[in-house]
Amino acid sequence: MKIASIIDNQLAAPHGNRKGLSYGQLAVLLLTYIVSEADHRICCLETWVSEHQRSLKAITEWEIREKEATDDRCGDLLRIIGLTEALPQMEMSLSQHLVKAYELPTSQARSDTTSFSVYHQISEDVEEESLIKFGYSKDKRPDLRQYRQMLATLDPLGMPLLGATLAGNGGDESEYLPTWRKMREILGHREFLYLADSKASTWSNRAKIQGEGGIYCFPLAMTQPRPKLLADWVKNPPTEVIKIVEKADAELRGSLGDYPHQADEGESEDLEIGKGFEVPLGNIWVEPETEKRYQWEERWLVLKSNALASRQIKGLESRLAKGEEALLSLQKRPGKDEKRLEQKIQEIVKSYRLTKYVEYSIDRNISYKKVYKGRGSRSEDSSYRRVRQINLILNYQRLSTEIESFKTVAGWRLYVTNATSERLSLTEAVQAYKQQWQPEMGFHRFKKGRLSALPIYFRDEKKIKGLMFLLTIALRVFTLMEFVVRRQLHQSQSSLARLYSGNPKRTTKRPTAEKMLRAFNNITLYIHRDDSIEISGLNLVQQKILRLMNVEESIYTTDYFASG
Structure with missing residues (x-):
């Protein structure tokens, strides 16, 4: 490297x-x-x-x-x-070298960001310039300061092309265009398909990438009036709806990094994973600062994932069931304070995200109770007074029309691309976004995996940036290990066994770097009193991994250490 x-x-x-x-x-x-x-x-x-x-x-x-x-x-x-200031140049040199050395495909790349929560306390005199700030927390810790990390990766292996440590309070929208420009410089061309999340789909990002000759595909942020537009198109498609199928061949799915369906031996039928259609639209955007006019053609892809639709519908049903259970418990004991009851209902509805799907009302049943004066037995002539009592009654019901509308658009998403249909078909767009886990896998390794940056022990933010740079290199090591081994396994039509604890017969064609490294834990270098050395022998799994990685077994021999 x-x-x-x-x-x-x-x-x-x-x-x-x-x-x-x-x-x-x-x-x-x-x-x-x-x-x-x-x-x-x-x-x-x-x-x-x-x-x-x-x-x-x-x-x-x-x-x-x-x-x-x-x-x-x-x-x-x-x-x-x-x-x-040479940090970007180091990133670029590393990536350019690896792309050439390993002959990596460069037709598709993507980027994403995440946040890293820390417990740092920042003094007021440096807070303005600090990277460690309060911001939108993807770790669901808004009480903690954070910094953000951008990661751009190369498909299909998810190898990092570049990374950047950013201030914790910034927005992601402004990072995607500079990232694309750097990726273009690293790869040496602009014909690669650039994928990112909906925050990249601003008019300015799309217009400038198009204006500079790039190709993009982004999911659109579902701000108004897009939800209504999507619902109208789904109910009355303006163009032909086609089925989106995936080959049932397990090796093809493995090369895409996803296993939505496990094919039985001999199974050859294609699997329908969704459907969709596209709407060609023309765009015009004027840059506010320079008044430069951008005009171009786009394809709006309206795609449905059957798996996503199923998850969304099951999720809504689960939230409805749990929310109604909480409302029923509240209905049995509504209390006497109407404002407090209203607050509890709102908390339940908000917690289970049922604002659009459940309606409720609070009725007041007024009654007057006899309260007798004094003690002792009562008679018809006993004096009493009437005390006004208010009993609260909670009523609630599902909004069937809204629930059915949700189910109609469940699994549907709007994507926008300037790629031609020959460059990116509907099926290829779905497959591309099924690999969005690639940057997320890197973030998982940075947060909870073997390359974890957390907890951060440094106060010096320059050291934090240096650490994240080295961890990005380590992530390159992991992804290259996986890419080389999986490519060799695919070419040889073989698999690896004895990587899973407690299940030695289980095989895989997609071994992870973590499991392959763990397979070498039991190698020991023995140094005897006469200064002679001995190395424990390699087992069959270790030998096979080295062959798949094109690494000589001689690095684990005494001759190698003697010559070293």
Whole structure:
């Protein structure tokens, strides 16, 4: 991957009093630790290097001294990476090299953002310039400050092309056009299909990508009047509706990264996964600042996913059942305070998102109760007074018309593209968006997986940016491992077994990097008292993984370590 040389070409050498590894070599050492130990704490690197010093020297052929990987040196590395203006150039060089070295397909790419919640307290004098701010939290922690991370990936393997650490309070809309421009520079052409979420579908983004010769496909944000437009089109399609089918061949679905249907042996029927139609429309947009006029043709794709429709309908039925159960409990004990009852109803309706699907009313039943004066037995002549009592009655019912309208448009989405039908058919558009999990998989690894950045231990935001840069490189390692192995398995029509704990016979054609790394946990280098060495032998699974990765088994032999 040429990580060390690319970093060293962009970063100045450490100051004259610091001897030993270069910044690029230290970055490789830290990355090796992160990938091997699933831990980004730089304070632990020194001990790990000391324990594996002989192995690391043999592998790298570097002179790795005792204090080479202290947390001070690693902290300086992260800060300099986060501080340098050459960070985008390093990202670009890494991606361009990998695309060429591994002959990666460059016809389709996508980008997305997420937020990382932290517990940092920011002083008022630096808050304005800080990356760590309050903003819309995708972690559902609005009480915490956060920073955002953008990730652009290359289909079909999901390899990161570039990443960027952004302020926590910004909007994503303005990030997609600059990201596309950088991806165009990395890939060296603009014919790739650019995919992103609905926040990318602003008029300005679409107009400028079109104006600069790009190809895009975005889901449209469902702001008014688009929901009504979608409902009208679904009820009365203006063009022919076609079925969208997926080949039942499991290997084809595997290459797309999705397994919606498990085909039995010998099954050859195609699976209908949805339907759709398209509406050609012309667009005009005028840039407010320059009054430049953009005019172009688009295709509005109206697509239904059967799986999504089923999930949405089941979700509504579940919310209705739970909401009505809560309302029934409230109906049995409405209390005496009408305002308090109204508040509780609103909380239930809002919690289960039933505002459009349930209506309710509160009736007051007024009665007068006799309250006798004094104590003792009562007679007809006993004096009493009447006390006015108000009993609250809660009534509620489903809004059948709204529920049926929801079911009619369930699973339907509006997409917009400037690609021709030859470049992107309706079926290909559905398949493309079924792979939207690719950036999300990277975010999962950054948050809860083996490459987790959380919790963040740094206060220095430059170090945070440096760490996220290195984690993005580590994610490249994982995705390249998976791509190379899966490609080899597909070409050889074989699979891998013994990767799943407790189920050694289970096989897979799509092994994850995590499982392949875990398969090498039991290899040990023995150093005897006479300084001779011995390495535990490789089992069949380890040997097969190395062959699939085009890595020589000799790296696990004593001859290799002796020569190193």
